[in-house]
Amino acid sequence: MKILVAISKAPDTTSKISFTDGDTKFNEAGVQFIVNPYDEWYALVRALELKEANGGSVTTITVGSADADPIIRKALAIGADDAVRVDAGPTDAYFVATQISEYAKDKGYDLVMVGKETIDYNGSQVGGLVAGMLDLPYLPNISKLDVAGTTATAEREIQGGEEVLEAQLPLVLSASKGMSEQRIPNMRGIMAARSKKLEVVPAAAGEALTEVLDYSLPAAKSAVKLIDPENAADLIEMLHSEAKVI
Amino acid sequence: MSVLVLAGTADNKVSKSAFEAVSYGAKLASDAGTDFNVIAFGGASSDDLNGLGAYGAKAILVEKSLNNTQPFQMANAIVEVAGQVGATMIVVSYDETGKAVAPIVSAKMKAGLVAGVVDYADVSNGVVVKKSVFSGKAFARVKFNSDVAIIGLTPNSVGAKEMAGSPDVKDANVSMGDARISLKETKKEDLGGQVPLPEAELVVSAGRGLKGPENWGMIEELANELGATTACSRPVSDLDWRPHHEHVGQTGLAIRPNLYIAVGISGAIQHLAGVNASKVIVVINTDPEAPFFKAADYGIVGDAFEVVPKLIEAVKAFKANN
Numbered sequence: 001m002k003i004l005v006a007i008s009k010a011p012d013t014t015s016k017i018s019f020t021d022g023d024t025k026f027n028e029a030g031v032q033f034i035v036n037p038y039d040e041w042y043a044l045v046r047a048l049e050l051k052e053a054n055g056g057s058v059t060t061i062t063v064g065s066a067d068a069d070p071i072i073r074k075a076l077a078i079g080a081d082d083a084v085r086v087d088a089g090p091t092d093a094y095f096v097a098t099q100i101s102e103y104a105k106d107k108g109y110d111l112v113m114v115g116k117e118t119i120d121y122n123g124s125q126v127g128g129l130v131a132g133m134l135d136l137p138y139l140p141n142i143s144k145l146d147v148a149g150t151t152a153t154a155e156r157e158i159q160g161g162e163e164v165l166e167a168q169l170p171l172v173l174s175a176s177k178g179m180s181e182q183r184i185p186n187m188r189g190i191m192a193a194r195s196k197k198l199e200v201v202p203a204a205a206g207e208a209l210t211e212v213l214d215y216s217l218p219a220a221k222s223a224v225k226l227i228d229p230e231n232a233a234d235l236i237e238m239l240h241s242e243a244k245v246i
Numbered sequence: 247m248s249v250l251v252l253a254g255t256a257d258n259k260v261s262k263s264a265f266e267a268v269s270y271g272a273k274l275a276s277d278a279g280t281d282f283n284v285i286a287f288g289g290a291s292s293d294d295l296n297g298l299g300a301y302g303a304k305a306i307l308v309e310k311s312l313n314n315t316q317p318f319q320m321a322n323a324i325v326e327v328a329g330q331v332g333a334t335m336i337v338v339s340y341d342e343t344g345k346a347v348a349p350i351v352s353a354k355m356k357a358g359l360v361a362g363v364v365d366y367a368d369v370s371n372g373v374v375v376k377k378s379v380f381s382g383k384a385f386a387r388v389k390f391n392s393d394v395a396i397i398g399l400t401p402n403s404v405g406a407k408e409m410a411g412s413p414d415v416k417d418a419n420v421s422m423g424d425a426r427i428s429l430k431e432t433k434k435e436d437l438g439g440q441v442p443l444p445e446a447e448l449v450v451s452a453g454r455g456l457k458g459p460e461n462w463g464m465i466e467e468l469a470n471e472l473g474a475t476t477a478c479s480r481p482v483s484d485l486d487w488r489p490h491h492e493h494v495g496q497t498g499l500a501i502r503p504n505l506y507i508a509v510g511i512s513g514a515i516q517h518l519a520g521v522n523a524s525k526v527i528v529v530i531n532t533d534p535e536a537p538f539f540k541a542a543d544y545g546i547v548g549d550a551f552e553v554v555p556k557l558i559e560a561v562k563a564f565k566a567n568n
């Protein structure tokens with residue numbers, strides 16, 4: 001089974017978010033970058049498990065500049081066989097998906113896996129876009145995946161439950177929590193990652209269809225109103241007459 | 247130029263988020279001075295669809311044969327209808343249906359898609375929307391540079407506004423292509439009659455401070471008395487104290503209810519990422535230094551096992567008097 005996993009670089013979940021250049025750029029100073037959790041914990045690890053069970057290969061693909069190389073090495077340390085980096089800034093989801101589709105289109109992947117969203121732009125778009133561009137079936141928001149022969153069986157999280165879906169390979173899917181357990185790279189993996197192939201390819205023709213004008217932070221909350229635990233019951237009245245939410 | 251809205255359905259009913267998407271689309275069409283159409287799939291009754299008229303729908307096209315498991319067929323139908331009505335702005339609620347379908351429509355129409363939109367669009371100079379980024383920690387203003395703009399609206403962000411009107415409901419008659427996914431089974435979680443979390447206006451959530459799953463009775467009771475939905479922090483679902491669908495936060499559901507009551511939750515940054523868009527936050531915690539108090543509107547520094555029973559009694563008394 002030949003699997004392509006899209007991984008992206010994202011700020012660590014504890015990062016302080018601020019902006020520079022007149023609020024038009026994310027301030028990366030002091031920010032620790034990680035592999036986007038959905039790409040790593042779920043898509044990549046499940047891809048490795050499928051390879052271990054069925055044979056085949058796992059390649060990662062990242063659209064980004066050289067500053068993404070450390071997180072790509074981490075994915076290789078976790079166990080991906082090789083990696084591709086499309087050398088271009090990830091300007092918007094449509095552009096990123098164009099690059100992934102152009103790279104993948106004639107390489108015969110059975111599965112293209114992405115995380116269900118990135119924790120920076122929270123778009124939940126790339127998987128569906130790639131499926132649309134490659135005209136492959138799309139299994140979105142998948143929490144469980146099994147493959148037997150050329151048939152994939154997957155559980156999709158829906159409001160208040162799950163659906164069990166079946167589709168034929170090749171296909172594209174987006175991974176959510178539940179699909180696998182996080183793997184911590186060991187020393188051998190980290191050593192091996194140094195000599196694995198990280199191929200840098202130039203960007204294909206493509207364009208962004210959206211553009212960020214500027215960023216802002218939420219308005220600061222006014223100070224919390226403390227209620228004495230003895231008078232806890234007063235809270236309900238305040239929620240009614242003051243906050244007007246009940 | 248026109249606006250096309252996808253009105254989602256689930257369990258043969260129009261989804262709550264569809265009313266919001268329709269009312270958003272009606273405002274967008276009136277701001278931009280354009281026509282307005284709605285497309286719906288699945289088994290919702292005509293009466294149910296007519297209800298969308300009260301939120302501004304004028305023309306509704308329905309394709310009854312399709313359910314939510316076929317993102318490609320839904321996308322094909324939307325692309326075809328968008329062509330027929332000359333849609334330049336497409337609005338979808340970015341719930342699990344929207345997330346499955348909108349990106350495919352974007353790819354097929356080469357239409358820009360902005361997901362996670364939290365406010366009305368500015369159409370005074372092109373189309374500019376405000377979206378949430380960094381898991382709720384910031385916002386971005388994003389401009390579309392494509393002929394067709396797809397707006398993925400975050401559920402419960404602007405609310406549904408009622409207005410007068412009765413819609414004309416017609417069959418869509420579109421070609422949808424082959425179904426490529428088969429639905430084998432639907433497993434429903436037992437929500438005990440609660441509103442699903444993404445749509446809930448009132449939420450009572452609890453964390454590791456409750457010490458064990460056997461102590462959730464009072465959380466459920468408070469939620470039931472308020473008509474609220476229950477949620478939990480990540481360790482609580484990881485420990486299997488509560489079902490996974492209750493997990494909110496950066497790696498769980500992001501929600502924006504009117505009221506979020508957090509009991510015994512410390513307020514870690516990853517937890518806040520999923521709940522800080524709530525309109526009013528109440529925090530109950532024994533530790534006055536718990537970070538959650540900084541994000542709260544109301545706080546009670548106290549033991550959940552003493553405070554929550556008092557709140558239950560207070561809600562009962564409040565209901566008896568109102």
Ligand SMILES: Cc1cc2nc3c(=O)[nH]c(=O)nc-3n(C[C@H](O)[C@H](O)[C@H](O)COP(=O)(O)OP(=O)(O)OC[C@H]3O[C@@H](n4cnc5c(N)ncnc54)[C@H](O)[C@@H]3O)c2cc1C
Binds near residue numbers: 479480496497514517
């Ligand atoms: C990459 C990443 C992603 C994550 N994603 C999420 C996520 O999506 N959602 C999430 O919730 N977490 C997430 N976390 C975990 C997060 O960092 C916290 O560990 C977690 O939210 C803590 O849960 P808690 O508040 O229930 O437990 P604790 O941190 O243990 O807090 C328990 C709180 O209960 C209080 N308490 C104790 N006894 C009582 C009592 N009797 N009455 C009242 N209060 C009491 C304590 O003072 C304390 O504040 C993530 C972490 C990482 C690294």
